[in-house]
Amino acid sequence: MPTVSIISSGFLKQAAVVAKGLGLPEMAIAEFPGVPMTQSKAELRRQVIEQLLPRVIEGLSKPVQRQAAEREVLLPEPREIVFRGDFDALQEHFHQQGWSDGMPVVPPTLERIAKFLKFTERDANEVIGVMPPANRVASVWNVAVNGVMAGCRPEYMPILLAVAEIVCTPEYKIEDAGSTPGWESLIVLNGPIVKQLGFNAGQGVMRMGKQANTSVGRFLRLLVRNIAGFTHAPEGADKGSIGQSFLVALPENEDAAADIGWAPYSVDRGFNAGDNVVTVQSVVAISAPTYSGTEKAEEHMKIIADVIGERACGYWSAIGMVYANWHPLIVLGPSIAKVFAQDGWRKDDIRRYLYEQVKMPASRAEHYAYHCGQTGFRVTQAVKDGLLPPAYHESDDPDRLIPVFQRPEWIGIVIAGDWGRNQSKGYVCNHVQGVPTSRKVRLPQQWEALLAQAQK
Amino acid sequence: MTAVTHVNEPQYEVVWPLGKPAYAARAPNERVADLSSKVIGETWDYLFRGEEWFPILREELSKRYPGIQFVTYDTFGNLHGLNQRELVAKVPALLKEHKVDAVISGIGA
Numbered sequence: 001m002p003t004v005s006i007i008s009s010g011f012l013k014q015a016a017v018v019a020k021g022l023g024l025p026e027m028a029i030a031e032f033p034g035v036p037m038t039q040s041k042a043e044l045r046r047q048v049i050e051q052l053l054p055r056v057i058e059g060l061s062k063p064v065q066r067q068a069a070e071r072e073v074l075l076p077e078p079r080e081i082v083f084r085g086d087f088d089a090l091q092e093h094f095h096q097q098g099w100s101d102g103m104p105v106v107p108p109t110l111e112r113i114a115k116f117l118k119f120t121e122r123d124a125n126e127v128i129g130v131m132p133p134a135n136r137v138a139s140v141w142n143v144a145v146n147g148v149m150a151g152c153r154p155e156y157m158p159i160l161l162a163v164a165e166i167v168c169t170p171e172y173k174i175e176d177a178g179s180t181p182g183w184e185s186l187i188v189l190n191g192p193i194v195k196q197l198g199f200n201a202g203q204g205v206m207r208m209g210k211q212a213n214t215s216v217g218r219f220l221r222l223l224v225r226n227i228a229g230f231t232h233a234p235e236g237a238d239k240g241s242i243g244q245s246f247l248v249a250l251p252e253n254e255d256a257a258a259d260i261g262w263a264p265y266s267v268d269r270g271f272n273a274g275d276n277v278v279t280v281q282s283v284v285a286i287s288a289p290t291y292s293g294t295e296k297a298e299e300h301m302k303i304i305a306d307v308i309g310e311r312a313c314g315y316w317s318a319i320g321m322v323y324a325n326w327h328p329l330i331v332l333g334p335s336i337a338k339v340f341a342q343d344g345w346r347k348d349d350i351r352r353y354l355y356e357q358v359k360m361p362a363s364r365a366e367h368y369a370y371h372c373g374q375t376g377f378r379v380t381q382a383v384k385d386g387l388l389p390p391a392y393h394e395s396d397d398p399d400r401l402i403p404v405f406q407r408p409e410w411i412g413i414v415i416a417g418d419w420g421r422n423q424s425k426g427y428v429c430n431h432v433q434g435v436p437t438s439r440k441v442r443l444p445q446q447w448e449a450l451l452a453q454a455q456k
Numbered sequence: 457m458t459a460v461t462h463v464n465e466p467q468y469e470v471v472w473p474l475g476k477p478a479y480a481a482r483a484p485n486e487r488v489a490d491l492s493s494k495v496i497g498e499t500w501d502y503l504f505r506g507e508e509w510f511p512i513l514r515e516e517l518s519k520r521y522p523g524i525q526f527v528t529y530d531t532f533g534n535l536h537g538l539n540q541r542e543l544v545a546k547v548p549a550l551l552k553e554h555k556v557d558a559v560i561s562g563i564g565a
Contacts, residue, residue, distance in 0.1 A: 001551060002485050002495075006562030008504070023479035029485075032563060036504045044505065048512045056513060057520075060491060060558045064484050073481075076472040080477040086465035099473050136475035145473045170541065224474045324538045373503045388539055432538055 004059030006052065008032040009197035010239075014133070017229050021135035027061035037373055051312065063422040064175035075293030078125070079110065079139045098231045101221055101246075112154075116144035117455075119157035121444050122182035128161070129168025134229025135238065137165050146226055150219035155197060155454045157210065158447075161335060162278040162439040163187055163220055167228075169437055172280070178230040178431040181319075182240025183284040186218050186329070186412060189251040190266035193441060194225040196451060201253040205331075205424075213248040220280070221246035247283060256334035256415045260341035265414045268347070268439040276441035281412070284433020287312030287426035294337060297343035300336055301353050306427030309358035309404060316428050317360070317404040318368035322377045323431035324387035328405070329412035330426050334419045351408035359401035363394070412436060488558045493523035499538030499547065500529035504563045512530065527554040547549035 005030050007015040019027035033051045037342040076082050083093050090107055095101040105201065106112070117124055117140070124141045131138050138159065147160045167174045167185065192203060200210040208214045224230050248323065254264045265276035290307040293302040313328050320326025328351075332340075341352065362379040369377040379402060383393035392402045405411055417423060427434070444450060488494055500506045505531070506529065514526050532550060533543045551559070 001556065001559055003559040003561055006560065020481075023477070023481045024484055025481055026484055028484060032509075036509070036563070041508070044508060045512055048509045052509070053513060053518055056560060057491070057517075060496075060557050060560070061487050061489055063487060075474075075476055079471060081469045082472045084467060086467055088465075090468050090470060094473075108470045108473060109468055110471065113471070130478040131475075135478045137478055139477055142473065142475050145471060150472060177486065183457060222473070227475045277471070315465050322537075375505050376502050376507050383484050432540075 001349055002060055004028040006030050006032050006056070008034075008036055009034055014237050014239050014294045017335075018133040020230060021133045023135075023366050026065050028062075030055035036049070039372075050221075063165050068100065068176050070390055078139070083132055090359060096122050098236065099226060100149070101218065101225060102232070103218075105222075106151050107141055108145045108148045112148045113141070115146045115154040115156045116147055116160075117141075117451060119154055120161060120442075122161070122442075128164050131168060131228035133178070133221075134227070136227045136229065138223070138227045142227060143223070146217075147219050150222050151209065151211070151215040152219055153197075153215070153453055153454065156216055156219075158218040158276075158441045158443050159189070159193065159197075159216060160219055162441045163216070163280060165294060165439050166278065166280045166437045167220070167223065171435060172233045172437050173433045174224065174228050175433075176430075177224050177228060177282075178238040178240065179430075180239050180241040181284045182243035183282040183434055184247050185280050185434060186247045186280040186283045187216060187220060187226070187249040188251055188265060188281070188329075188425060189277070190254065190271075191274065191441065192255070192277075193276040194251040195441075199249065199251040201416050203420070205250060205416045206248055208248055208261055210349055213251070217246050217248040221418045239350075250331070250414065250416060251417050252414045253334055253419075254340050256337060256419065262337065262341060262347060262415070265412065266438070267303070268412070269436070271440060273440065276443070277438055278441060279438040280429040280434075281329065281436035283329075283427045284316060284430045285312065285428040287428070290424045290426070291422055292304055293422050295339060295342075297340045297345045300305075301345075301350065304330070304426075305354055305358050308424065309354050310360075312426045313428050314358070314360055314404050315368055316430075317406075318365040319372055319374065319391070319411060320406060320429075320431045321365055321379065321382065321388060322369050322374045322432075324382065324406070325432040325435060326406050327410045327412060327436050329429065329436075329439040330412060330425060331416050331422045331424060333421060334415055335422050336424055337415045347413045348408070351356070351405075351411045351419050353410040354411060355405045358404040360404055361399040362402045363398040365402065473548075478522050491517065491521040491524055491558070493525075494557040495522070495525045495527060496553065497527045497532070497551055498529040499532050499535055499559060499561045501563065502563040503536065504535040506563055510560075510562075527556055 126140045128138045141165045160314045199212040292303040380386040
């Protein structure tokens with residue numbers, strides 16, 4: 001079908017990556033000049049008639065250029081040596097090619113990759129999936145390559161494969177990881193593997209510095225860059241307008257959960273306690289460090305609802321409403337989780353409180369959504385379309401209060417952080433992009449022996 | 457490729473960190489030389505004021521191409537929303553059903 005795609009000026013590079021990834025490098029594009037969201041109605045009309053219209057007509061009518069599409073491009077084979085040189089030369093080459101994240105990478109030599117492959121029984125050539133928008137193939141091999149580059153240890157390989165499986169699932173929508181909000185993927189870990197591999201679930205859990213947490217988080221950013229194609233602006237396809245840097249992996253402190261009789265986060269995700277589980281979800285913003293100091297659960301809850309619920313989540317929940325999908329994550333400090341448990345609260349009580357108590361006017365949600373670009377969003381219509389629950393349209397008052405949290409069960413709760421302080425934090429997800437997705441870690445049969453050998 | 461090397465520094469031989477493209481390059485379909493009396497489909501992601509500029513495009517194209525018709529974006533739904541995959545899967549059948557000759561798709565912004 002002859003098609004012309006309308007792309008605004010600031011997104012032409014992203015369009016080129018999408019077009020190439022689809023195998024249509026000569027896709028017809030009509031540039032929409034400027035920033036549509038900041039133009040007056042009169043200016044918008046003028047731009048459409050004078051600039052966009054002729055480009056649309058040309059895109060639909062001008063004969064296709066076929067030369068470039070038919071040119072065959074030879075790409076390296078997996079084990080092919082693509083560069084030889086010393087450390088400095090190698091780093092320079094990787095920077096120039098856009099293969100690194102701006103920091104030095106560990107050289108992906110055949111010997112190092114072989115060490116990673118020992119930690120999986122899967123064939124190195126096995127295809128894990130395709131990662132849009134570049135639509136490059138993610139394989140066991142290039143997971144190992146990027147794991148080496150990130151500074152991972154070979155024994156992290158089972159986790160890296162689970163992470164890659166998750167971001168390759170269509171539901172995760174990795175193709176939108178370069179959207180303007182600049183969301184990052186957060187890896188949450190559960191199970192005995194957390195201790196076996198030396199992850200930090202305690203104080204400073206989200207700081208760079210611990211090899212396991214840091215390198216696994218960095219691996220995912222390299223994978224998103226090198227396989228999905230989200231290289232850095234301005235030359236690359238990553239369109240995060242301001243963006244943020246990669247997040248280190250977040251392991252849960254399962255001992256703290258067990259001490260208070262709470263099931264680990266992995267059980268909330270549908271697995272058995274004690275399973276090694278990786279969950280990945282988007283994070284678009286992080287709350288202030290939230291301190292609550294009292295021995296009463298409800299007092300903690302009020303502060304968490306205020307700071308994490310209303311202040312951190314409130315704004316972006318409007319975008320979550322547009323997509324009718326939104327999964328914020330709360331990291332509770334162990335001492336705070338303990339107060340909740342001592343007062344008889346379960347995780348579901350926390351979720352229910354947030355759902356029932358944290359609200360915003362419907363008109364404000366529409367206001368936030370419009371300015372973000374979701375210009376046609378109406379809360380009432382979303383309810384009528386079955387996208388939002390009836391609680392969002394209990395009256396026709398435009399200023400009626402509606403829940404910030406769409407569904408209690410969509411609120412994730414993980415126990416981690418400093419046991420000696422009383423702090424929690426909220427991680428605001430994007431929406432339908434980067435929904436929490438989990439996989440059980442597949443360990444090789446000789447895991448214990450291999451691990452012992454690696455940790456000698 | 458071989459870089460200039462320094463004495464006493466280890467030399468590394470490294471592999472490509474990318475993956476091969478899943479899809480072979482191909483040329484787009486033939487264009488429509490004259491849009492008169494053609495049926496134009498609109499697909500939209502319900503973002504960035506499409507509700508304002510699609511009508512302007514319709515109005516202006518209708519002035520230039522007699523008999524041009526439009527299958528408006530609401531026929532296809534929000535192709536970037538919650539039900540994206542289900543709706544995108546229905547697009548080919550809808551294009552056929554409405555005898556669409558060409559598509560205007562927007563907006564990447």
